Amino acid sequence: MDADHDVLEELLAGNERHVTGLPEEYFGTVQTGQEPDVVTICCSDSRVPQERMWGTDGPGTVFTPSNIGNQVWDDDAGERIVDGGLLYPIHHTGTDAVAVVGHTGCGAVTAAYNAATGGDLPGPAGVSKWVELLVPVVEEALESGLIDTDADESQIINQLVEYNVEYQTQFLRAADDDVVPADLDIYGFVYDFQGVYGDEHGRAYLVTVNGETDPDVIVDDVPDSYDATVRSLLH
Template identity: 70%
Template structure:
């Protein structure tokens, strides 16, 4: 109890510093309404700073739902539907860009990989649900020609992270609930130096279905050429 109370005090102190650091009128433009440019669905992981990773220091720019394995869907009586956290800003706040953000060393992908290769679900039930929805994606990835199963397990898992980002982005693009003019981009946030030596870089791996890093490079300014890499293509 003592350690949890100590951390509670740290949270309160941290929020106090946050309040004191905010400039005057920080929330003035978004107090009664929001029109974020982007909805970015990330994995629920403490190592992935959802707004800070994009360098934004003001509110109302990024709508940030997250879940286990950065999955864009949910289960509705056996049907896969686009998760409400993704659909809400697209339909109600004029958001016209959707971003799927995976990350290296993902525990959700690792758990789904272990289940797909004969292991047990990690539990509890609330976690198992999301891992179970990932397992068919991982199985499909393992059966494809894109994953090199001869590599060590960590490399295979990071390839599957990117595969899942592509899969989730494809689900959004194919959904009737997502308008055709919504841009859909996929990133892998790398804090392990898997894609390169720029720790904390979000590597662009999918642009509206384009996954070839060479072609993606042609779609972005030259100064960001090193921001697109792929473990699959």
């Protein structure tokens, strides 16, 4: 194969390993439809393994839209509407839980922070659009008193990541009931592969449950064995 197609060869080889490693009847229960338990909207960062982080063993469990900065909205003629990739499983496959998943060291949040503090949008236009949607969130966060603006930039960014996760979940909770059903469970996590929240890299730390952000309250919603997964850089 031409050396210019090394990546293509890697993709083909990887898919071959995938096919040969699948158990018999792997897709048996989802051949004609899907009923995922949860839709997880994550940042489209190559370091955030959307299904693997939950230890899923088969297909059809997690619906996985993603975008720059794990944003639950899109822009429609200047109006923010709930993203269709998130709404599809809720309205058409019976999904009754959402997980918004940010991650430590997020480049989108960093870019929005830079723009909010006098820098330029990163470009090109398709990237800048999503970063620009985050700028008001960052600006509000910096005025909220929850961000330690005297800390080093990496700490500020990680606090902003958590703030953004909480903000995105609140946007969903504020949507009309015919768009986002009132009985939908909405969780917020920060996926930590840098040891910011604790020593376990790859842990998804729970930062909000159905609008609640106080760790002392949230911890009552999880089994005792998962108490350590409830952490916050803000509260």
